[in-house]
Amino acid sequence: MQPSRKGVTAMKRGMGATLLMGGVVLGALQMAAPWVQGAEPTQALKQIKNYTVSTAPVEQLHLDPPKLPDLSGYTAQAVEAKIDRSRKGRVVVRRMLQQDALKDFIGGNERLREWVKRQQGMPNAIFIEGGHVTPADIARALPDSQFSETEKGVYLARLPLVVAHDASLEIDKETRDFRLSQERGSFLVNDGKLFVTGSKLTAWREQDKSPAWFRKPEEFRPFLVSWGGSELYIVASTVTSLGYDNSKSYGVSITQYTPGQAARLKRAAPTGWLINSEFVDHWYGFYCFEAENVVIKGNTYRDNIVYGIDPHDRSRGLIIAENTVFGTKKKHGIIISREVDDSWIVNNKTFDNKLSGIVIDRNSVNNLVAWNEVYQNHADGITLYESSNNLLWGNKVLNNARHGIRVRNSVNIRLYENLSAANGLTGVLGHIKDLTNTDRDIELDPFDAKVSMILVGGKLAGNGSSPLSIDSPLSVELYRVELLAPSKSTGISFAGVLGEKQEEILDLMVRRKQAVLIDPVETQAELQD
Template sequence: MTIALRLNRNSGTEIMLKTIVCITLMSFSLAASFAGTVNKVPLSVDAATKPIIPDYTVYTPDAVREKITLPQRQATVSIDRLEASREYLRSVYSRNFLMFANIQKQLPRGIFIDGGRITLTALSEQLPRLVKRLDSGMFVARLPIIIEADAALLIEPGDTLRLSAERGAFIHSNGKLVVDSARVEGWLESTNSYSVYSGDEKAFRPFIQSYGGSETFLINAKFTSLGHDSGGSYGISLKSASPKLLTKLSGAERQQTAKPPTGYIVDSEFNDLYFGFYSFGAKDVVIVGNRYNNNIIYGIDPHDYSVNLLIADNTVVGTQRHGIIVSRHVNDSFIVHNVSKNNARTGIMVERESRNNVVAFNETYNNQGDGITIYESPNNLVFGNRVYDNADHGIRVRNSTDIKLHHNIVLNNRGAGVYFHVRDLSYQTERDLNIDPYRMESSGEVIGGLIAYNNSGGIFSEKALSLTLAQLRLESNGSRPFRGDLEQHYAAIKVTTWDSQNAAQVVFEHQQAGDNENP
């Protein structure tokens, strides 16, 4: 603003003062129309501190092989009816017995491996018609394979196991499954081709399910055309036993089945799976250095109550929904150094009360949704990610408090660079609020990094409780760097954060709707 002042006109003395005046509200107790206050607060000590991340490079194929302990004796093999066998099979597959009966044209049967270890070669020698050897190292299984708690199946280097979709084959493990430098494929014997996803989610395709107490080792392996929409039959699944099932078991069987499933999945490739990975109640799972290509629903999906996971150095491409998603109380886990790109929705999502997770040093781009999404999940750290060229927002936070967005590079997203908001989810009639509660509250920090060339503003806030901002580098974000409730606080934020050691804490005065009991 140029101000011209004429003084002492009567004396003929004219003084012209020209200056540029920056008008700033130096008192940060703003008027009521601004609906909030901006306070200067010290920059938190951990704002510039990199999170401590487990060294995922130690999980080489050779290192994982050293973790495998196997029974010394040879397993016994038998054929039995599924519904007449173990209680856990009745619990898991009872609703599908009719389907299996129709597929097998008989009361459903399976191949049971008990009390030791066995290779595909040895299994085929005992059951040449049901595990048929096609060529050197190539086999087709024509019945489900059940690995008992005291048994192990080894699919060895150079082997290919084709699970016949037309015969209803799958692998269920309560013991140990090792697939090392080998292939497992869903297979159509009639056309001598993969059981490629047809678009029918319910159509049976073979799968691998590792159950309570199991250990799974997938090392330098390749998996193709597995999984369909049925509980735990999604492709590669690690699933804990239900409390209801455990009440029906006793002794050593109950003790073993009550343990969470665990495993190591390293340097492997997953193509055309319904879910590239799914877990329910798993623990201490390592997923490192894998490639997930063109899977159907999700690439990597740890779900209900899975904890202490390491998801690192994976590449997830071309999933028809989200690339990587952790959902429903998936806590205390690391999602680090992954690439998630060209997915039909979000690159990386954390949702449904998943807490204390670290999402760091990932690269997520060219997704048709957000780059990174945090939904209804407090207390998570998003650090040092590169998020760019996504069709919606760079980083979106909804109904989540205490979210730390530190030192991320967020570029050229069609929505906002960072978007904090709340939303009433009562329209989600399928949502069980006892299982998936939420509060219409969002808050967090945006500190450091670069936010530039995003179409709908740098940082957009819609009814957040508070945001703490510091060390911001905002460049060319549409017409305004701050949008929504932040826009009117622009001057106060700039003045407060001029010193890089200070942060601007913006406390909004919205009337919050509270928890989901009355959203």
């Protein structure tokens, strides 16, 4: 079951508690704590600066392991069943101007000039309409200057290609490679249904007779975009070298139309399945915008440029499962950003990415991040920025260059049964940051400089600077967390607010085996009223 959108904990203390209990602590605890001499605390509640330390019940912290969606139905056989071959489609060539599916790519003189230059005249596109079409059908219908079979089962498109709203294109195993010419400005637009099964889809540099490997961000490379109301299915295929730094031209994209067109066309949210495939050398390995129920399962994303997997604005109900994401050159392996809600990021491996392995960003809520292996990334393992009410369960976060799990300006973050070990800085970091004087659009991406989290179970082991650091929390609750093998010779030391109360915390946690509640003084006063 997904975590509750409201994210209300059973604790009726609201936002003002820090609870820590039950760890197994190894290493030298070298500190002058009163309990070392057998002294008992004289008060159940001690006031330290603006926080108090006490015990509290922990029954409310119980949470059953999350239930995952059934993934067994996302198969090649299920995709095959969706292909309707009963109506034969037609292939025509039309001017690109005044076509809804192409307006984003010909708007303004600069983008129109791109296609005029590459086609040496007013630009045309291939349209598939009225039913089912294969690459062989296109080759029979058009001259080689527009679309050709260059060798058996290898096709080259030298014009943009549009699958109309009432049509489908099937690129199946009979197609060894479906190539989009970089020199001629070819790209693929799906406004209906597109199937790539057991095949290859390649941005092709004719001059070099090779994929259009990335050279610079602004250089045009062919791309695939699947618009509002469309369905995209890529199964057991290899997709190579798509996308560049221009709107909706990022690589493989599933995206609703721009607001003006969406209001006029009234298309449903786009969707699709990308399963058991490989995505290599794209500007973005995957991007979506206002998409729903997209399944990204069992794929490999390697050596992509900016992101591996990047669901974006107001997408929901996504399943990102059992993927391997590595070698992203500029930013993160997997990131969901700006109100990407009600989704699952589960059982993925993400490693050796330039920044973080997994990022939850910009008010993306009610997501489950579970049982992922996140390791050897060049910044954090798992990062949450300004995204409240999310659940992290059973992740292994190992040997990342900076923090294992980092939580910024986010409340009700629940961390259950995670292992964060051998990371360069902190095992788990919670902090606040004022973003008002940055380049952030506060109206588009509002935030509160507040942090709260619950840690239950799991291990924090051998992290570089501290197992745990919390900066000015509204609520942090920890229970049954194991602190193992500190990397410092001085033994385990907390940072932030917990560091200020370390003696009292360890007294209750280690010697007395009780819960520890660290409460802001202001909240205690409110509770007494």
